Amino acid sequence: MTTVEQPVDVLLSDGTTVQLRPICPADGPGIVAMHSRFSERTRYLRYFSPYPRIPDRDLQRFVNVDHRDREAFVVLVGDRIVAVGRYERLGPQAPEAEVAFVVEDAYQGRGIGSVLLEHLADTAGRNDIANFVAEVLPANGAMLRVFSDFGYQVQRQFADGVVHLTFPIAPTDATLEVQRGREHRTEARSIARLLAPRGVAVYGASATGQGVGAAVLGHLRDGGYPGTVIPVHPSAATVAGLPAYSSASDAGVPVDLAVVAVPPETAREVVADAAAAGAHGLVVISAGFAEAGGEGAAMQRALVRAAHAAGMRVVGPNCLGVANTDPAVRLNATLAPRLPVPGRVGIFSQSGAFGVALLAEADRRGLGLSSFVSAGNRADVSGNDLLQYWQDDPGTDVIMLYLETFGNPRKFARLARRIGRDKPVVALASPARPPGVGDAAGPDEVAVGALFAHSGVIRVDTVAELLDVGVLLAHQPLPAGSRVGVVGNSSALTGLAATACAAQGLTVARGYPRDVGPRAGAAEFAAALAETGADDEVDALVVVFAPPLPGQLTDTEADFTTALPSAFAAGKPAVATLLVGRAPAGVPAYPSVEEAVRALARVAVYADWLRRPAGLPPELPRVDREAAHAALRPEALDPVGLLAAYGIDVVESVPARSAVEAVDAAARLGFPVALKAAAPGLRHRLDLGAVRLDLPDAATVHRTYAEMAAVFGAAVLVQPMVPPGVACVVELVEDPAFGPVVGFGLGGVATELLGDQAWRAVPLTDLDAAELVDEPRAAPLLRGHRGAAPVDRAALADLLLRVGRLADEQPRVRALTLNPVLARPDGISVLHATVRIGSAVPRPDTGPRRL
Numbered sequence: 001m002t003t004v005e006q007p008v009d010v011l012l013s014d015g016t017t018v019q020l021r022p023i024c025p026a027d028g029p030g031i032v033a034m035h036s037r038f039s040e041r042t043r044y045l046r047y048f049s050p051y052p053r054i055p056d057r058d059l060q061r062f063v064n065v066d067h068r069d070r071e072a073f074v075v076l077v078g079d080r081i082v083a084v085g086r087y088e089r090l091g092p093q094a095p096e097a098e099v100a101f102v103v104e105d106a107y108q109g110r111g112i113g114s115v116l117l118e119h120l121a122d123t124a125g126r127n128d129i130a131n132f133v134a135e136v137l138p139a140n141g142a143m144l145r146v147f148s149d150f151g152y153q154v155q156r157q158f159a160d161g162v163v164h165l166t167f168p169i170a171p172t173d174a175t176l177e178v179q180r181g182r183e184h185r186t187e188a189r190s191i192a193r194l195l196a197p198r199g200v201a202v203y204g205a206s207a208t209g210q211g212v213g214a215a216v217l218g219h220l221r222d223g224g225y226p227g228t229v230i231p232v233h234p235s236a237a238t239v240a241g242l243p244a245y246s247s248a249s250d251a252g253v254p255v256d257l258a259v260v261a262v263p264p265e266t267a268r269e270v271v272a273d274a275a276a277a278g279a280h281g282l283v284v285i286s287a288g289f290a291e292a293g294g295e296g297a298a299m300q301r302a303l304v305r306a307a308h309a310a311g312m313r314v315v316g317p318n319c320l321g322v323a324n325t326d327p328a329v330r331l332n333a334t335l336a337p338r339l340p341v342p343g344r345v346g347i348f349s350q351s352g353a354f355g356v357a358l359l360a361e362a363d364r365r366g367l368g369l370s371s372f373v374s375a376g377n378r379a380d381v382s383g384n385d386l387l388q389y390w391q392d393d394p395g396t397d398v399i400m401l402y403l404e405t406f407g408n409p410r411k412f413a414r415l416a417r418r419i420g421r422d423k424p425v426v427a428l429a430s431p432a433r434p435p436g437v438g439d440a441a442g443p444d445e446v447a448v449g450a451l452f453a454h455s456g457v458i459r460v461d462t463v464a465e466l467l468d469v470g471v472l473l474a475h476q477p478l479p480a481g482s483r484v485g486v487v488g489n490s491s492a493l494t495g496l497a498a499t500a501c502a503a504q505g506l507t508v509a510r511g512y513p514r515d516v517g518p519r520a521g522a523a524e525f526a527a528a529l530a531e532t533g534a535d536d537e538v539d540a541l542v543v544v545f546a547p548p549l550p551g552q553l554t555d556t557e558a559d560f561t562t563a564l565p566s567a568f569a570a571g572k573p574a575v576a577t578l579l580v581g582r583a584p585a586g587v588p589a590y591p592s593v594e595e596a597v598r599a600l601a602r603v604a605v606y607a608d609w610l611r612r613p614a615g616l617p618p619e620l621p622r623v624d625r626e627a628a629h630a631a632l633r634p635e636a637l638d639p640v641g642l643l644a645a646y647g648i649d650v651v652e653s654v655p656a657r658s659a660v661e662a663v664d665a666a667a668r669l670g671f672p673v674a675l676k677a678a679a680p681g682l683r684h685r686l687d688l689g690a691v692r693l694d695l696p697d698a699a700t701v702h703r704t705y706a707e708m709a710a711v712f713g714a715a716v717l718v719q720p721m722v723p724p725g726v727a728c729v730v731e732l733v734e735d736p737a738f739g740p741v742v743g744f745g746l747g748g749v750a751t752e753l754l755g756d757q758a759w760r761a762v763p764l765t766d767l768d769a770a771e772l773v774d775e776p777r778a779a780p781l782l783r784g785h786r787g788a789a790p791v792d793r794a795a796l797a798d799l800l801l802r803v804g805r806l807a808d809e810q811p812r813v814r815a816l817t818l819n820p821v822l823a824r825p826d827g828i829s830v831l832h833a834t835v836r837i838g839s840a841v842p843r844p845d846t847g848p849r850r851l
Contacts, residue, residue: 008851009850013109072086082103083113093128114150115849129169130168130170137161187389198256199254225331257283261285282307284314284317285316300379317377320353325341345397351374373386400466410740412737420610426460427460428465456609458606468596478607479572480539482505485538530567539604542575573603623802643835646806650830652669673720679713723824728822729743729745729747734815741760741762764800768804790825791828796821
């Protein structure tokens with residue numbers, strides 16, 4: 001019998017939440033009650049007969065399953081079962097199982113069938129079932145569509161008035177695409193319901209006008225929100241000049257959103273009241289939950305569980321609130337008294353306090369806001385949910401994120417790579433880097449920045465830089481390249497700008513910097529800017545203004561801001577630093593040259609990423625997932641067999657603990673051989689004498705073993721000699737921001753000390769693998785440095801793709817190191833491999849959909 005999974009919350013196609021869990025014997029009455037609510041048509045389509053009631057014998061079989069050969073899941077809305085799905089294996093150890101499910105009439109057409117199918121197929125696959133079979137009446141078009149729309153290769157036969165379906169249930173690219181498309185739509189809809197409510201109920205607003213609840217209520221009332229604002233108060237008739245009610249449902253108007261500012265111990269009562277009023281979501285401003293300790297964490301879990309059971313999503317707790325500046329919505333359900341002007345930038349902030357400051361600074365800079373969400377403790381709604389929403393939101397062109405932690409890093413990386421192709425994503429991520437899983441340190445700060453860039457995310461380090469980049473993206477086109485034309489009226493400033501460009505990886509275009517001189521007036525400045533904008537050798541402009549000396553120019557000539565439109569006429573991005581005057585609205589102006597250039601450089605890197613093709617995960621021969629699963633069985637873990645299942649051959653290595661064992665192993669492998677100290681940190685340390693090569697005979701092996709044992713201990717490894725090559729290192733680690741990442745570098749102590757490794761997030765494309773091989777600073781050694789023969793870099797890229805595929809498909813593999821990998825003109829040899837296995841708990845962003 002397998003371990004029964006815990007209940008999970010899932011989203012339906014309309015954005016509401018339900019719970020899915022394995023069936024249990026106590027569900028008998030719930031199943032009978034659900035059956036009684038079925039229409040005659042639903043009963044007939046499911047059971048092929050009227051089936052007016054469930055006989056006791058059938059009921060006992062329905063609710064008692066072994067969770068291996070027979071499994072069933074129920075879907076609950078609150079405490080009521082509204083759907084059930086099951087599979088039953090067709091005979092002992094058979095690779096096929098019959099699948100069936102039924103959904104209560106009131107909940108049909110909301111995606112429950114596809115969710116059940118995902119979870120049933122996942123569980124069946126883990127129990128060695130390869131195919132599902134189903135029998136469906138031709139009139140049951142909805143059920144037939146559930147199977148056909150999932151991406152499975154379905155075989156159909158019609159016989160005896162029934163459609164017989166057979167299909168393999170192993171995940172494929174097609175089924176994964178369907179699943180993620182549904183995930184995107186359901187998560188986006190669940191957020192859309194929060195940000196465009198027809199009515200808002202506010203719980204916890206005092207009649208005295210004091211406290212956070214009253215503050216949010218005032219901001220809602222005064223912000224121009226056209227819907228109904230309902231203060232919920234146990235005794236007051238009015239709050240803040242608005243009619244108050246003891247229950248939200250007493251108002252008699254639609255309520256889509258509930259803002260909660262009550263003590264944590266009474267929050268669950270609010271959930272019940274909001275659910276009775278038909279609310280779709282909660283924004284919990286209240287503090288005192290998980291951030292306050294264990295008791296608060298328990299109350300937070302209970303709050304989210306109750307909300308999900310009622311079909312609602314939760315923003316917070318301990319959050320700032322949500323806002324939407326759409327003229328048709330004008331929602332300010334936040335603690336910020338003033339929102340930025342309406343615009344096309346969506347902002348997500350995990351921190352409430354930081355969110356207030358961020359909104360205020362965005363307002364000061366004139367950065368237009370489309371919508372804003374502060375997630376606080378992020379008990380439910382997260383930055384990933386907002387990415388899903390903003391991807392399709394026609395009112396948002398730029399996405400800005402402040403992230404303290406990554407709840408589902410693999411999903412974040414996947415979404416960013418997809419969404420970044422359409423809309424720029426700017427992220428201020430916490431500089432704290434929790435260690436990766438395993439012995440490897442993982443990517444350093446520089447490598448983390450590169451990982452963000454290769455995922456299409458513009459990573460910044462400070463609040464100021466977040467807004468610097470946001471203002472540039474909101475008001476300027478992307479640069480077509482990295483060539484910069486620097487124009488100014490001060491040789492010192494233009495020289496400083498040119499130096500800053502070089503430091504940020506930008507190229508100062510030929511003929512620049514251009515200094516028009518301190519006596520140039522606004523008209524001359526405008527002409528120089530127009531000429532630079534029309535220059536085909538220039539992709540972007542950096543404009544610097546210094547104040548003229550007193551009396552040098554007339555006031556009209558010295559108004560350099562009138563020259564700025566000339567910088568933007570050619571449709572190329574421009575940044576400005578004005579030491580005098582104030583830039584017109586919409587012009588990205590920065591207090592220093594360095595800040596202006598840095599923002600431009602960040603955007604140029606993103607534009608370069610957009611121009612590069614995305615690449616594709618290639619087909620890999622010699623991949624056997626069944627053999628990989630067998631190698632990972634708890635009773636017989638076989639790391640070498642696991643690697644072999646992905647086409648990665650490791651040179652045979654025989655352990656020995658005495659001279660006799662070493663000689664015997666050498667004789668079996670064939671001379672010459674290599675002896676290596678067995679400790680993982682010494683296996684490649686030729687410089688310490690821990691590796692001895694080309695031992696030609698038994699006597700030499702015996703003598704060498706004695707020498708090594710005296711220094712490094714009795715345990716050694718014996719390997720056959722392979723042709724020499726350039727030593728490389730391949731690693732797989734779990735990164736806290738990206739999930740599984742694959743690293744590549746050249747071997748050697750110097751390389752290790754310098755951290756000269758390149759990293760990419762899983763899954764790898766063909767272009768990712770090729771770039772990984774060429775990215776380390778020591779990569780010229782692979783291309784034939786100083787007359788050496790170039791190595792087979794295609795073989796290295798193939799190895800990286802196989803490691804990436806292994807990481808993508810086997811979540812139990814938490815860390816992997818191949819060191820050394822010898823690269824030669826005729827191929828590669830993997831000399832040693834270390835694999836670290838974790839628990840069988842599914843990795844986030846793998847398996848069927850769940851919140």
